[in-house]
Amino acid sequence: MREQQNECADNQRQYARIAAKYVLYHERYSFNGEKKEVVSGNIRDYSGGGLCFESNIEYKMGDLLKLRVGIPGWERFKTEFYKEDKMFKSKEVVALASVVRVECIEDRRFEIGVDFVAIDGDHRRALIKQIKAFLRL
Amino acid sequence: MYEDIFSETMEEENIEQEEVVQLVCFRFADEEYAINITDVCEVIRLGHISPVPQMPHFTLGVVNIRGEIVPVFDLRKKFGLPEKQIDDQTKLLVVETRGSNISFIVDEVLDNVKLGVSAIDPSPAVKMKIKRQCITGLGELEGRMIIILDLEKLNETIMEDINAIRLGKNKGS
Numbered sequence: 001m002r003e004q005q006n007e008c009a010d011n012q013r014q015y016a017r018i019a020a021k022y023v024l025y026h027e028r029y030s031f032n033g034e035k036k037e038v039v040s041g042n043i044r045d046y047s048g049g050g051l052c053f054e055s056n057i058e059y060k061m062g063d064l065l066k067l068r069v070g071i072p073g074w075e076r077f078k079t080e081f082y083k084e085d086k087m088f089k090s091k092e093v094v095a096l097a098s099v100v101r102v103e104c105i106e107d108r109r110f111e112i113g114v115d116f117v118a119i120d121g122d123h124r125r126a127l128i129k130q131i132k133a134f135l136r137l
Numbered sequence: 138m139y140e141d142i143f144s145e146t147m148e149e150e151n152i153e154q155e156e157v158v159q160l161v162c163f164r165f166a167d168e169e170y171a172i173n174i175t176d177v178c179e180v181i182r183l184g185h186i187s188p189v190p191q192m193p194h195f196t197l198g199v200v201n202i203r204g205e206i207v208p209v210f211d212l213r214k215k216f217g218l219p220e221k222q223i224d225d226q227t228k229l230l231v232v233e234t235r236g237s238n239i240s241f242i243v244d245e246v247l248d249n250v251k252l253g254v255s256a257i258d259p260s261p262a263v264k265m266k267i268k269r270q271c272i273t274g275l276g277e278l279e280g281r282m283i284i285i286l287d288l289e290k291l292n293e294t295i296m297e298d299i300n301a302i303r304l305g306k307n308k309g310s
Contacts, residue, residue: 009244029189029206031189031192031196031199031208031299036245056234062190064189064190066206077259091204092204092208094201094204094205095201096187096199096201117187118187118198118199118200118206119201120201120202120203120204121184121185122203123201123204
């Protein structure tokens with residue numbers, strides 16, 4: 001438990017983190033494609049290494065979650081060709097994440113901290129650049 | 138003379154009319170295998186694979202490819218073949234089966250070939266490195282023996298192992 005908390009702290013030190021409130025969809029990861037319940041929530045903060053969100057599901061430490069989160073403007077920091085016009089529809093950041101912190105904040109409301117365990121390398125770099133650009137403003 | 142040209146043309150037309158399959162060939166455990174090109178999504182370099190707990194031993198984990206989470210399997214471990222060091226030639230072959238993507242580690246990706254259906258023989262009765270049910274047939278091309286995989290059957294055997302572990306876990310809990 002302490003190791004995981006330390007890992008979370010290390011994660012916080014390794015990646016700059018910003019507070020934000022964006023919609024996130026989370027579900028337990030199923031390896032064999034079995035449909036799981038998808039729940040929506042809001043994130044509290046995020047970094048290139050993970051994020052923190054609110055949930056009415058009490059996940060356990062080590063649970064693997066599939067996350068989809070819409071972060072406005074992150075795609076312009078990808079190395080792929082990017083053009084924002086009227087037809088443009090922003091993609092969500094999709095990642096597999098491991099629960100590293102669970103805190104009860106209210107009755108049946110939990111704050112869940114996760115570390116990304118599988119995120120596209122270019123997407124992670126784009127998030128990091130986006131956060132750095134935001135912090136410079 | 139006109140008869141010869143006519144018969145040659147007819148032969149060419151017959152060859153053109155024969156159903157042809159296009160295959161992506163790859164080397165695995167010192168043998169040459171192939172998958173139908175329509176099932177192959179991409180070939181990528183081996184990157185970071187995130188392990189997933191409580192999975193069969195041949196499951197190396199998952200990779201995130203541009204937002205898609207793709208399981209990675211090692212067929213050497215699946216079929217009890219000797220292990221091989223990963224080198225520059227080792228690639229990840231991403232394929233689509235039953236609407237979702239999975240991937241395999243292969244020793245080397247070779248070329249794309251076209252084979253006439255008549256050049257493909259059914260899977261032989263002899264013991265193969267890979268389960269016979271996972272083999273569609275054997276193709277012969279310019280002296281090469283190509284083992285054509287049945288991706289659906291292969292995926293089925295993999296999912297059977299995964300579900301067996303899951304059921305075993307549920308019984309225990």
